[in-house]
Amino acid sequence: MRRIFAYFISLQLLFSGGSLIAQDTVMFPLKIRVGFDIAGPGIYMTDRNNLSLEGYISYDGNEKRTYVIEAGYLNYKYSQYNYDYKSKGVFTRIGVDFNLLKPEMSLGKYWAGVGLRYGLSVFNSETPLFKYENYWGTVTSSIPSRTRTGHFLEIAPGVRTELFRNFSMGWTIRLKLLISGGGGKDLRPIYFPGYGNGGNRTTAGFSYFITWNIPYKIKTVITKPEVVEEETEEEAGNADTSLQLRP
Amino acid sequence: MKRFPSLLPLLLITAFTAFAISCSPEACFEETNSFLKASFYSNSTKKQLAPDSITLTGVNQPAKKIYDKAKGVQPALFPLDASAGSCTFEIRINGMTDTIQFRYTSFPHLISKECGYTFYHSLDTFFYSMNAIDYIYKSSNSITTANEENIRIFY
Numbered sequence: 001m002r003r004i005f006a007y008f009i010s011l012q013l014l015f016s017g018g019s020l021i022a023q024d025t026v027m028f029p030l031k032i033r034v035g036f037d038i039a040g041p042g043i044y045m046t047d048r049n050n051l052s053l054e055g056y057i058s059y060d061g062n063e064k065r066t067y068v069i070e071a072g073y074l075n076y077k078y079s080q081y082n083y084d085y086k087s088k089g090v091f092t093r094i095g096v097d098f099n100l101l102k103p104e105m106s107l108g109k110y111w112a113g114v115g116l117r118y119g120l121s122v123f124n125s126e127t128p129l130f131k132y133e134n135y136w137g138t139v140t141s142s143i144p145s146r147t148r149t150g151h152f153l154e155i156a157p158g159v160r161t162e163l164f165r166n167f168s169m170g171w172t173i174r175l176k177l178l179i180s181g182g183g184g185k186d187l188r189p190i191y192f193p194g195y196g197n198g199g200n201r202t203t204a205g206f207s208y209f210i211t212w213n214i215p216y217k218i219k220t221v222i223t224k225p226e227v228v229e230e231e232t233e234e235e236a237g238n239a240d241t242s243l244q245l246r247p
Numbered sequence: 248m249k250r251f252p253s254l255l256p257l258l259l260i261t262a263f264t265a266f267a268i269s270c271s272p273e274a275c276f277e278e279t280n281s282f283l284k285a286s287f288y289s290n291s292t293k294k295q296l297a298p299d300s301i302t303l304t305g306v307n308q309p310a311k312k313i314y315d316k317a318k319g320v321q322p323a324l325f326p327l328d329a330s331a332g333s334c335t336f337e338i339r340i341n342g343m344t345d346t347i348q349f350r351y352t353s354f355p356h357l358i359s360k361e362c363g364y365t366f367y368h369s370l371d372t373f374f375y376s377m378n379a380i381d382y383i384y385k386s387s388n389s390i391t392t393a394n395e396e397n398i399r400i401f402y
Binding site: 078080082083127130131132134135136137139141143183186187188190191197199200 | 273280305308311313326327328329330331334354355356357359360363364365366367
């Protein structure tokens, strides 16, 4: 019976691998974050026809995964030789950020990873004037204001770092895929909140966030030591032998 | 500390690509006019046959010829008047003149942000004289910027 018990322990040691090897731990602060995009107001300083305001709230589920809700407002005007266009409305995105940094490197201060988002946009779009010219002459027409709903998906890689205590900055690239722009196949919106150029199936955007971090919990994260495989087996073997020799 | 340097080039490449996409020059390279496309067929052989000579003019637009004794036209492109529900053309095929009237509905269509809007049409019906033309067959109602045949003219 004693011998069976010894074998049972040695098998446990063999399969549990590093669980009995000395482990490092990291005190990882889980945080709630509130952030504001400064890229949109920055663009507005140079282009008064494009006002985009955006912010987010996020919640660390664990050291790797953060749940995010973003919301924003867009007031966009565009004019070129053959048409004028206006779009105004709000959007929200919900999704998850995945931190690709190891906890011992991230420490709740640094983030480099990728986010996945679903976006919903409710907006009014209007074409007050457009011109069409062909053999029969020039036709001037307009498309009246209508409320539309757009849907899109995003992959958002980026980085963020804590500059001061509980204040972070970072940027995110937004690679967007249009599901629906809300105008049917003939009257796709030229530009709509949260997505951008609705004439394109894919588009890209950029956000630069200033973030206030609110730690709400400290999590003890076990970091796995990087042990060479042969050493692990050897150690397991030694442990096995030593245990078997015990009476 | 090992993982960050391998991520950085990837993020920089992504940033550069996104920047390049978002800052691409805004020029229109697409077709902005929608035409009714008419293919010519020989009524005797029922095979595609371009006329030796074709002249096409919009009625009430005598000074502006769409084709003027043009050879090898296949298909012929008929521009429709978006401000009206019908328009009439005078067509001269191999020296014999006919008139064709098209009735249709028009609606705006966004081509792209760069190009703006055009009008698409839905062909309802048409009327024609039968000097050179034997008959006309409608193959598609949808008149767009796409290269899709709308009618077949048998002559």
